Amino acid sequence: MIQLDYKDRRPLYEQVTERFQELILNGVLQPDEKIPSVRSMAMELSVTPNTIQRAYSELEKSGYIYTVTGRGNFVSSSTALHALHRENILSSLKTAVTKAKSSGISREDVLETVELIYGGVTYDTN
Amino acid sequence: MIQLDYKDRRPLYEQVTERFQELILNGVLQPDEKIPSVRSMAMELSVTPNTIQRAYSELEKSGYIYTVTGRGNFVSSSTALHALHRENILSSLKTAVTKAKSSGISREDVLETVELIYGGVTYDTN
DNA sequence: TAAGTGTATCAAGTCAGTTAATACACTTAA
DNA sequence: TTAAGTGTATTAACTGACTTGATACACTTA
Numbered sequence: 001m002i003q004l005d006y007k008d009r010r011p012l013y014e015q016v017t018e019r020f021q022e023l024i025l026n027g028v029l030q031p032d033e034k035i036p037s038v039r040s041m042a043m044e045l046s047v048t049p050n051t052i053q054r055a056y057s058e059l060e061k062s063g064y065i066y067t068v069t070g071r072g073n074f075v076s077s078s079t080a081l082h083a084l085h086r087e088n089i090l091s092s093l094k095t096a097v098t099k100a101k102s103s104g105i106s107r108e109d110v111l112e113t114v115e116l117i118y119g120g121v122t123y124d125t126n
Numbered sequence: 127m128i129q130l131d132y133k134d135r136r137p138l139y140e141q142v143t144e145r146f147q148e149l150i151l152n153g154v155l156q157p158d159e160k161i162p163s164v165r166s167m168a169m170e171l172s173v174t175p176n177t178i179q180r181a182y183s184e185l186e187k188s189g190y191i192y193t194v195t196g197r198g199n200f201v202s203s204s205t206a207l208h209a210l211h212r213e214n215i216l217s218s219l220k221t222a223v224t225k226a227k228s229s230g231i232s233r234e235d236v237l238e239t240v241e242l243i244y245g246g247v248t249y250d251t252n
Numbered sequence: 253t254a255a256g257t258g259t260a261t262c263a264a265g266t267c268a269g270t271t272a273a274t275a276c277a278c279t280t281a282a
Numbered sequence: 283t284t285a286a287g288t289g290t291a292t293t294a295a296c297t298g299a300c301t302t303g304a305t306a307c308a309c310t311t312a
Contacts, residue, residue: 011269025229037288048271053290069289070278089222089229090239096215096222097243103151103215107244113216114240117223118233135268137300163257174302179259195258196309 001036004045012047016055024064024075025085031077035065038073127162130171138173142181150190150201151211157203161191164199 002019004012023029035041038056042049056073059065063081065073100110128145130138149155161167164182168175182199185191189207191199226236 013269038290039288050272051270054269056289067289068279070280070287072279072288085229086231089226089231090235093222093226093236093239094243096219097240100215100219101243103212105212105215107240109216110219110240110244111237113219114223114233114236117220117227118236139300164259165257176303177301180300182258193258194310196256196311198257198310 002041002045004047012045013051013054013058016041016045016052017058020055020059021064021085025082029075031075033075034072035075128167128171130173138171139177139180139184142167142171142178143184146181146185147190151208155201157201159201161199161201 001023002016004015008015020029020035029035036044038049038052041047041052045052056065056067060067060073063076063078066076067073097110101107127149128142130141134141146155146161155161162170164175164178167178171178182191182193186193186199189202189204192202193199223236227233
Protein backbone atom coordinates (compact mmCIF):
# COMPACT_ATOMS: atom_id res chain seq x y z
CA MET A 1 0.00 0.00 0.00
CA ILE A 2 2.80 2.36 0.94
CA GLN A 3 6.39 2.27 -0.20
CA LEU A 4 9.09 4.35 1.46
CA ASP A 5 11.91 5.71 -0.65
CA TYR A 6 15.06 6.20 1.34
CA LYS A 7 16.76 7.89 -1.59
CA ASP A 8 14.14 10.61 -1.31
CA ARG A 9 15.45 13.65 0.51
CA ARG A 10 12.11 14.34 2.11
CA PRO A 11 11.29 13.05 5.59
CA LEU A 12 9.50 9.72 5.96
CA TYR A 13 6.41 11.18 7.57
CA GLU A 14 5.98 13.47 4.58
CA GLN A 15 6.17 10.58 2.14
CA VAL A 16 3.52 8.71 4.11
CA THR A 17 1.31 11.79 4.19
CA GLU A 18 1.56 12.36 0.46
CA ARG A 19 0.92 8.73 -0.39
CA PHE A 20 -2.25 8.64 1.65
CA GLN A 21 -3.44 11.84 0.02
CA GLU A 22 -3.09 10.14 -3.35
CA LEU A 23 -4.89 7.00 -2.22
CA ILE A 24 -7.73 9.07 -0.83
CA LEU A 25 -8.08 11.45 -3.75
CA ASN A 26 -7.94 8.62 -6.27
CA GLY A 27 -10.72 6.82 -4.45
CA VAL A 28 -8.62 3.80 -3.55
CA LEU A 29 -9.55 4.58 0.02
CA GLN A 30 -13.27 5.24 0.26
CA PRO A 31 -14.94 7.79 2.54
CA ASP A 32 -15.35 6.55 6.13
CA GLU A 33 -13.06 3.64 5.40
CA LYS A 34 -10.65 2.81 8.21
CA ILE A 35 -6.99 3.20 7.46
CA PRO A 36 -4.31 1.05 9.16
CA SER A 37 -3.65 1.81 12.81
CA VAL A 38 -0.61 3.78 13.84
CA ARG A 39 1.09 0.72 15.25
CA SER A 40 0.33 -1.70 12.42
CA MET A 41 1.43 0.85 9.83
CA ALA A 42 4.63 1.38 11.79
CA MET A 43 5.26 -2.37 11.79
CA GLU A 44 4.58 -2.71 8.08
CA LEU A 45 7.00 0.08 7.20
CA SER A 46 9.59 -0.86 9.85
CA VAL A 47 9.28 2.57 11.34
CA THR A 48 8.57 4.08 14.73
CA PRO A 49 4.91 4.68 15.62
CA ASN A 50 5.88 8.30 16.20
CA THR A 51 6.62 8.77 12.53
CA ILE A 52 3.25 7.39 11.46
CA GLN A 53 1.57 9.38 14.20
CA ARG A 54 3.04 12.52 12.76
CA ALA A 55 1.92 11.65 9.25
CA TYR A 56 -1.61 10.96 10.46
CA SER A 57 -1.64 14.24 12.39
CA GLU A 58 -0.81 16.10 9.19
CA LEU A 59 -3.53 14.25 7.32
CA GLU A 60 -6.08 15.12 9.97
CA LYS A 61 -4.99 18.74 10.16
CA SER A 62 -5.45 19.15 6.42
CA GLY A 63 -8.78 17.36 6.54
CA TYR A 64 -8.01 14.16 4.66
CA ILE A 65 -8.88 11.92 7.59
CA TYR A 66 -10.66 12.17 10.90
CA THR A 67 -9.73 10.49 14.12
CA VAL A 68 -11.75 8.66 16.74
CA THR A 69 -9.75 7.90 19.85
CA GLY A 70 -9.78 4.24 20.68
CA ARG A 71 -11.24 3.29 17.31
CA GLY A 72 -8.86 4.51 14.65
CA ASN A 73 -8.44 6.89 11.73
CA PHE A 74 -10.97 7.14 8.91
CA VAL A 75 -11.08 8.72 5.49
CA SER A 76 -12.94 12.03 5.37
CA SER A 77 -16.06 12.26 3.27
CA SER A 78 -15.27 15.80 2.26
CA THR A 79 -16.22 16.77 -1.25
CA ALA A 80 -14.56 20.13 -0.72
CA LEU A 81 -11.33 18.18 -0.53
CA HIS A 82 -11.46 17.41 -4.22
CA ALA A 83 -12.10 21.02 -5.11
CA LEU A 84 -9.16 22.07 -3.01
CA HIS A 85 -6.96 19.47 -4.63
CA ARG A 86 -8.04 20.60 -8.07
CA GLU A 87 -7.01 24.14 -7.25
CA ASN A 88 -3.64 22.95 -6.00
CA ILE A 89 -3.01 21.02 -9.19
CA LEU A 90 -3.98 23.94 -11.41
CA SER A 91 -1.79 26.23 -9.35
CA SER A 92 1.22 23.98 -9.92
CA LEU A 93 0.39 23.89 -13.60
CA LYS A 94 0.30 27.66 -13.77
CA THR A 95 3.71 27.83 -12.17
CA ALA A 96 5.14 25.38 -14.68
CA VAL A 97 3.64 27.14 -17.67
CA THR A 98 4.78 30.52 -16.41
CA LYS A 99 8.34 29.26 -16.09
CA ALA A 100 8.17 27.86 -19.58
CA LYS A 101 7.00 31.16 -20.98
CA SER A 102 9.61 33.18 -19.15
CA SER A 103 12.26 30.80 -20.45
CA GLY A 104 11.29 31.62 -23.99
CA ILE A 105 9.54 28.35 -24.73
CA SER A 106 6.87 28.89 -27.38
CA ARG A 107 3.17 28.46 -26.88
CA GLU A 108 3.21 25.76 -29.53
CA ASP A 109 5.81 23.72 -27.68
CA VAL A 110 3.78 23.95 -24.50
CA LEU A 111 0.60 22.92 -26.31
CA GLU A 112 2.42 20.01 -27.86
CA THR A 113 3.46 18.81 -24.44
CA VAL A 114 -0.13 18.98 -23.26
CA GLU A 115 -1.42 17.05 -26.27
CA LEU A 116 1.34 14.51 -25.87
CA ILE A 117 0.04 13.62 -22.42
CA TYR A 118 -3.66 13.88 -23.18
CA GLY A 119 -3.20 11.52 -26.07
CA GLY A 120 -4.23 14.03 -28.71
CA VAL A 121 -2.75 14.75 -32.12
CA THR A 122 0.99 15.28 -32.03
CA TYR A 123 2.77 17.51 -34.46
CA ASP A 124 5.37 15.94 -36.69
CA THR A 125 8.72 17.37 -35.72
CA ASN A 126 10.86 15.45 -38.26
CA MET B 127 21.54 40.70 -6.30
CA ILE B 128 20.80 37.78 -4.02
CA GLN B 129 18.24 37.58 -1.24
CA LEU B 130 18.22 34.78 1.30
CA ASP B 131 14.93 33.53 2.64
CA TYR B 132 15.25 32.06 6.10
CA LYS B 133 11.65 30.89 6.02
CA ASP B 134 12.63 28.63 3.13
CA ARG B 135 13.16 25.07 4.25
CA ARG B 136 15.98 24.55 1.77
CA PRO B 137 19.62 25.09 2.75
CA LEU B 138 21.22 28.45 2.11
CA TYR B 139 23.79 27.15 -0.36
CA GLU B 140 20.97 25.75 -2.45
CA GLN B 141 19.16 29.08 -2.54
CA VAL B 142 22.33 30.81 -3.67
CA THR B 143 22.90 28.19 -6.34
CA GLU B 144 19.40 28.50 -7.72
CA ARG B 145 19.46 32.27 -7.75
CA PHE B 146 22.68 32.38 -9.74
CA GLN B 147 21.26 29.88 -12.19
CA GLU B 148 18.37 32.24 -12.80
CA LEU B 149 20.62 35.26 -13.22
CA ILE B 150 22.79 33.37 -15.68
CA LEU B 151 19.97 31.85 -17.71
CA ASN B 152 18.12 35.15 -17.91
CA GLY B 153 21.22 36.86 -19.21
CA VAL B 154 21.56 39.21 -16.26
CA LEU B 155 25.01 37.77 -15.87
CA GLN B 156 26.74 37.66 -19.23
CA PRO B 157 29.11 34.91 -20.43
CA ASP B 158 32.65 35.31 -19.09
CA GLU B 159 31.47 37.92 -16.65
CA LYS B 160 33.03 37.68 -13.22
CA ILE B 161 30.72 36.91 -10.33
CA PRO B 162 31.39 38.15 -6.77
CA SER B 163 34.23 36.43 -4.94
CA VAL B 164 33.52 33.83 -2.31
CA ARG B 165 34.51 36.18 0.49
CA SER B 166 32.69 39.29 -0.71
CA MET B 167 29.53 37.30 -1.38
CA ALA B 168 29.79 35.83 2.10
CA MET B 169 30.12 39.33 3.56
CA GLU B 170 27.16 40.62 1.59
CA LEU B 171 24.89 37.81 2.72
CA SER B 172 26.27 37.67 6.29
CA VAL B 173 27.19 34.08 5.78
CA THR B 174 30.27 31.93 6.12
CA PRO B 175 32.56 31.70 3.07
CA ASN B 176 32.13 27.94 3.30
CA THR B 177 28.47 28.23 2.40
CA ILE B 178 29.19 30.34 -0.68
CA GLN B 179 32.04 28.04 -1.58
CA ARG B 180 29.64 25.16 -1.61
CA ALA B 181 27.16 27.01 -3.77
CA TYR B 182 29.86 27.91 -6.28
CA SER B 183 31.09 24.33 -6.32
CA GLU B 184 27.62 23.18 -7.29
CA LEU B 185 27.41 25.80 -9.99
CA GLU B 186 30.74 24.73 -11.43
CA LYS B 187 29.89 21.05 -11.25
CA SER B 188 26.70 21.62 -13.22
CA GLY B 189 28.52 23.83 -15.70
CA TYR B 190 26.99 27.21 -14.99
CA ILE B 191 30.31 28.81 -14.08
CA TYR B 192 33.99 28.06 -14.42
CA THR B 193 36.71 28.75 -11.92
CA VAL B 194 40.18 30.19 -12.26
CA THR B 195 42.18 29.85 -9.07
CA GLY B 196 43.52 33.15 -7.87
CA ARG B 197 41.29 35.10 -10.25
CA GLY B 198 37.71 34.21 -9.49
CA ASN B 199 34.56 32.58 -10.83
CA PHE B 200 33.13 33.38 -14.26
CA VAL B 201 29.90 32.71 -16.08
CA SER B 202 30.10 29.86 -18.57
CA SER B 203 29.55 30.60 -22.21
CA SER B 204 27.78 27.33 -22.76
CA THR B 205 24.96 27.32 -25.25
CA ALA B 206 24.24 23.72 -24.29
CA LEU B 207 23.27 25.10 -20.93
CA HIS B 208 20.18 26.71 -22.37
CA ALA B 209 19.17 23.52 -24.12
CA LEU B 210 19.55 21.64 -20.89
CA HIS B 211 17.50 24.21 -19.06
CA ARG B 212 14.80 24.01 -21.70
CA GLU B 213 14.57 20.26 -21.19
CA ASN B 214 14.30 20.71 -17.45
CA ILE B 215 11.47 23.18 -17.82
CA LEU B 216 9.58 20.95 -20.22
CA SER B 217 10.10 18.01 -17.91
CA SER B 218 8.52 19.92 -15.02
CA LEU B 219 5.67 20.87 -17.30
CA LYS B 220 5.07 17.26 -18.23
CA THR B 221 4.90 16.33 -14.58
CA ALA B 222 2.36 19.06 -13.88
CA VAL B 223 0.18 18.14 -16.84
CA THR B 224 0.34 14.46 -16.00
CA LYS B 225 -0.84 15.14 -12.47
CA ALA B 226 -3.65 17.27 -13.82
CA LYS B 227 -4.78 14.50 -16.12
CA SER B 228 -4.61 11.81 -13.45
CA SER B 229 -6.66 14.08 -11.19
CA GLY B 230 -9.44 14.12 -13.71
CA ILE B 231 -8.88 17.68 -14.88
CA SER B 232 -10.08 18.04 -18.46
CA ARG B 233 -7.90 18.83 -21.44
CA GLU B 234 -9.91 21.99 -21.97
CA ASP B 235 -9.18 23.25 -18.46
CA VAL B 236 -5.49 22.64 -18.96
CA LEU B 237 -5.50 24.41 -22.30
CA GLU B 238 -7.33 27.31 -20.75
CA THR B 239 -4.62 27.64 -18.14
CA VAL B 240 -1.98 27.69 -20.84
CA GLU B 241 -3.79 30.34 -22.86
CA LEU B 242 -4.38 32.37 -19.74
CA ILE B 243 -0.64 32.70 -19.23
CA TYR B 244 0.34 33.06 -22.85
CA GLY B 245 -2.18 35.84 -23.21
CA GLY B 246 -4.31 34.06 -25.74
CA VAL B 247 -8.05 33.73 -26.08
CA THR B 248 -9.79 32.57 -22.94
CA TYR B 249 -12.95 30.54 -22.98
CA ASP B 250 -16.00 32.00 -21.32
CA THR B 251 -16.85 29.81 -18.37
CA ASN B 252 -19.94 31.68 -17.16
C1' DT C 253 55.56 42.39 -1.91
C1' DA C 254 50.82 42.97 -0.55
C1' DA C 255 46.18 42.20 -1.41
C1' DG C 256 42.74 39.50 -3.34
C1' DT C 257 41.49 35.15 -5.21
C1' DG C 258 40.02 29.85 -4.84
C1' DT C 259 40.59 25.77 -2.02
C1' DA C 260 41.00 22.69 1.96
C1' DT C 261 40.51 21.25 6.63
C1' DC C 262 38.89 20.87 11.31
C1' DA C 263 36.13 21.43 15.44
C1' DA C 264 31.95 22.88 17.14
C1' DG C 265 27.09 23.99 17.29
C1' DT C 266 22.21 23.88 15.62
C1' DC C 267 18.26 21.74 14.07
C1' DA C 268 14.97 18.46 11.92
C1' DG C 269 14.05 13.93 11.71
C1' DT C 270 13.92 9.60 13.76
C1' DT C 271 14.25 6.02 17.12
C1' DA C 272 13.09 3.77 21.47
C1' DA C 273 10.64 3.26 25.57
C1' DT C 274 6.95 4.21 28.44
C1' DA C 275 2.56 5.74 29.95
C1' DC C 276 -2.39 6.91 29.85
C1' DA C 277 -7.28 7.18 28.23
C1' DC C 278 -10.49 5.31 25.26
C1' DT C 279 -13.26 1.53 22.61
C1' DT C 280 -14.37 -3.03 21.49
C1' DA C 281 -15.10 -7.85 22.00
C1' DA C 282 -14.67 -12.00 24.70
C1' DT D 283 -14.97 -7.21 34.11
C1' DT D 284 -11.04 -8.02 31.48
C1' DA D 285 -7.86 -8.10 27.71
C1' DA D 286 -6.52 -6.39 23.44
C1' DG D 287 -6.35 -2.81 20.27
C1' DT D 288 -6.80 2.00 19.47
C1' DG D 289 -5.03 7.21 19.61
C1' DT D 290 -2.13 10.36 22.19
C1' DA D 291 1.68 12.29 24.90
C1' DT D 292 6.21 12.58 26.78
C1' DT D 293 11.06 12.03 27.32
C1' DA D 294 15.85 10.90 26.19
C1' DA D 295 18.98 9.86 22.79
C1' DC D 296 20.99 9.41 18.19
C1' DT D 297 21.97 10.76 13.38
C1' DG D 298 22.93 13.53 9.52
C1' DA D 299 22.75 17.79 6.97
C1' DC D 300 23.72 22.37 7.45
C1' DT D 301 26.25 26.12 9.15
C1' DT D 302 29.63 28.60 11.65
C1' DG D 303 34.33 30.06 12.84
C1' DA D 304 39.06 29.76 12.40
C1' DT D 305 43.06 28.72 10.04
C1' DA D 306 46.07 27.56 6.33
C1' DC D 307 47.97 27.28 1.62
C1' DA D 308 48.62 28.14 -3.44
C1' DC D 309 47.69 31.12 -6.97
C1' DT D 310 47.18 35.82 -9.60
C1' DT D 311 47.36 40.64 -10.03
C1' DA D 312 48.77 45.34 -9.24
